[in-house]
Amino acid sequence: MSQKPLPGFRDFYPEQFAERAHIFETWRRVVRRYAFLEYDGPPLEPLELYTQKSGEEIVTQLYNFIDKGERPVAMRPEMTPTFARMVGAKAQTLRKPVRWFSLPQLFRYERTQKGRLREHFQLNVDMVGESDVLADAELLSIAIEIMRDFGLSDQDVRARVSDRRLLNGLLEHLAIPESLWTAVYAVLDKLERQPRELSAEKLAAAGLDSETADVILGFGAMDFATVCARYGDAPVVKPHLDRFADYLAHLEALGVASWIRFDLTIVRGLAYYTGIVFELFDNVGEFRAICGGGRYDNLLKSLGGADLPALGFGMGDVVIGELLRSRGLMRSSGTALEFWIAQSPEQADAPRLALQTAAAMRHAGGIVEYALKSQKLDKQLEAGRKAGASAFVIVDSASATAPWRVRRSGHDDQIFTSLEALCAWASSTNGSQS
Template sequence: MSHKPLPGFRDFYPEQFAERAHIFDTWRRVVRRYAFQEYDGPPLEPLELYTQKSGEEIVTQLYNFVDKGERAVAMRPEMTPTFARMVGAKAQTLRKPVRWFSLPQLFRYERTQKGRLREHYQLNVDLVGEADVLADAELLSVALEIMRAFGLTAADVRARVSDRRLLNGLLTHLAIAEPAWPAVYTVLDKLERQPRELSAEKLAEAGLDDEAATAVLGFGALDFATMRARYGDAPAVQPHVARFAEYLAHCDALGVADWIRFDLTIVRGLAYYTGIVFELFDQVGEFRAICGGGRYDNLLKSLGGADLPALGFGMGDVVIGELLRARGLMPPTPSTVAIWVAQSPDTPDAPHAALRTAAALRGAGCTTEFALRVQKLDKQLESGRKAGAGTFVIVDPGMGDAPWRVRRTGNDDVIFSSLDALCAWASSNGTVR
C-alpha cells in the first residue's frame, strides 16, 4: 500500500496544519471585522447544480458519480452554486445586504501545477442585495485588508481592477460587433501571455479592422487617467467612466487606493461577471492569482431564483500559503506545551499530587503536559524541553508547606504553597495557550 496521498491531495501534519490554521484564523478575523457571517453547505451536491451554471463540459473537471440512490452527484468544485441555492431558498426573509462568507474544501479533477491542486480550501466572501459601487469598493477592501493582516503591503501585492460594463462601452464605441466580444475578452485575458502577433491574428479572425484591433491591443497599457482622457466623452463610455471614478474614490476613502491598478485585461474567465472585476497578484509575478472576483448580478436569478444584485470573491489557501512562505511571513509552528509538570520520583504522594496540579492548571486555561510513566526528574525535565515547554512546575509533597517550584529558563525558582496561587500566577504570566 502506498504511503502517499492521491495526486493533487495533501496530508496536513501538525506543522502544515498550523500553517493552515494561521491562514484560516486570519481570514475569519478580518472578514468578521467587516460584519460578514460564516455559513457552510454540503460537500456533495447534485451534478446539475454545476452543469446548469457551467455547461456539460464542466463534468470532465469534476469528481462525480452516481450514488446508491441513483442520483448524479459531484464533490463541490466551487461554492457559488451552493451559495446561490441557499440564498434563493430564503431570499425573502434575509436582511439585505446579505454578508456571508465560507471556508469550504473544494475538489477539481484537473492537471496539478504550481498553485493548483485537485483539492484546496477557499475563502468565499459574497455580498448580496446592493447594486451601488460602494459595495464593490467594500468587497475589494476586505480582500486587501486580508493582505495587510498577513503582513503584506502594496509593494508586495497589486489589485488589478477593471469593469465589464466599461469594457463593453469601449467595444461599442470602437464599433466592434457584440458577437465578437467573447473573442476580444479571450485576447485581452491572454494579452500578457501570448505574442502580440498572435493576439492581432485572433482579433482579425473575430472580424476587427486594423484600427479597432490596434486600439484593443493598446488597452493593456492604459491607466485610468489616460483611458478617461481618450475615451471618457464618448456616449457609450461616459457613464461607466463616471461610475468607475466614483468606485476609485470610495476605495481611496477606505484606504486601499495605493494597492489598485486599473487594468482592462482583467476580464475574469467566468462568463457570468457583469460589472467591476478584480484579481490580486504578487508584484514579483512569481505566483498565480492570489484572489479573484467581482460583480455577478444575474447569477443568483439563474441558479437560485432570487433576482438580486451580487458580488463576491474567492481566495485559495494554496497560493497564499506559497506566497507567505516565500516572503518569510508564515509564522513558525508554535509550541503546544506551555507548562510541563514534573514530580519528585522519591516522594510517595508525588504522582497523584502532580496529576492534581496538571488538572488545576488545565482548568485555569494553561496548556499542560507531564510524563505518562515514572521517570527520574532530569529525564522528565528533558522531555519537557523537547516538547517546547518554557515553564516547569516541579511537584514535591515532601517539601511540606511549599510543594510547588516553578522553574523558568534564566530565572530563580519561584516557590508556591497554594495551588490556587500557582494557577493564578500561571494565568497571568504568559502560560495560557
C-alpha cells in the first residue's frame, strides 16, 4: 500500500496541523471582530447546485458520483452555493444584513500546481441584504485586517480593486457593443500575463477597431484620478465614478487606504460578479492571488432563492500558508508541553502522588505529561527535555514535608508544601520562565 496521500491532497502531521490551526485561529479572530457568525454546511451536495451556478462544464472539475439513492452528488468545490441555499431557505426570518463566515474544506479535480491543490480549506466571508457601498468597504477591510494580523503590511500585500459597473459604463461610453464585452473582459483579465501584441490581436478578432483597442489596452495603467479626469463627464460613467469615490473614502476612514490599488483589469467571474471586485496579491508577484471576492447581487435569485444583494470573498489556506512561510511569519498553534511530572522511584507512594499531581495540574489548566512506565529519575528528566517541557515537577513522597520541587532552566528549584499551592503557581505562570 502506498505511504503517500492521493495527488493534490495533504497529510497534516502535528507540525503542519499546528500551522493550519494558526491560520484558522487568525481567520476566526479577525472576522468575529466584525460581528460575523460562523456556519457550516454539508461537504456533499446535489450536483445541480453547482451546474445551476456554473454550467455543465464544471462537472469535469468535480469529484462527483451517483450515490446509493441514485442521486447525482458532488463533493463541494466552493461554499457560496451552499451559503446561498441556506440563506434562501430562511431569508424571510434572518436579520439583515446577514453576516456569516465559514471555514470549509473544498475539493476540485484539476491539475495541481503551485498554490492550487485538489483540496484546500478556505475562509468564506459573506454578507447578504445590503446594497450600500459601505458594505463593500467593510468586506475588503476584513481581508486587509487579516493580513495585518498575520504580520503582513502594505509593503507586502496590495488589494487591487475595480467595479464591474464602472467598467461596463466605460465600454458603453466607448460604443463597444454589449455582445463584445465578454471578449474585452477576457483580454483585460489576462492583460498582465500575455504580450500586448496578443491582446491587440484578440481585440481585433473580436471586432474592435485599432483606436478603441488601444484605449482598452491602456486601462491597466490608468489610476482612478486619470479615469475621473478623462471620463468624469460621461453620463454613463459618472454615477459609477461617484460611487467608487465613496468606496475609497470609506476605505480611507477604515484605515486601509494605503493597501489599495485601483485596477480595471480585475474582472473575476464574468457571469457571477455584478459590482465592486477585488483581489489581494503579494507585492513581489511570487504567488497566486491570496484572496478574491466582490459583489454578486444576482446569485441568490438565480439559484432559486430570495432576490437579495450579496457580497463576499474567499481566502484559501494554501497560498496564505506559502506566503507566511516565505516571509518568516508562519507561527505554530501547537500544544507546547508546559510541565513534566517526574517521581522518585525509591518512594513507594510517589507514583500515586505523581498521578494525583498530574490530574490536579491539568484541572488547573496546565499541559502535563509524565513517563508511562517506571524509570530512574534521570531517565524521566531526559524524556521530559526531549518532549520540550518548560518546567519539571519532581514528586518525592506524601510523607515528606515538601513533596514537590519545580525545576526550570536558569532558576533555583522552587519548593511547594501543598498541591493547592503548586497548582496556583502553575495556573499563574502557565509554565513561563517568569
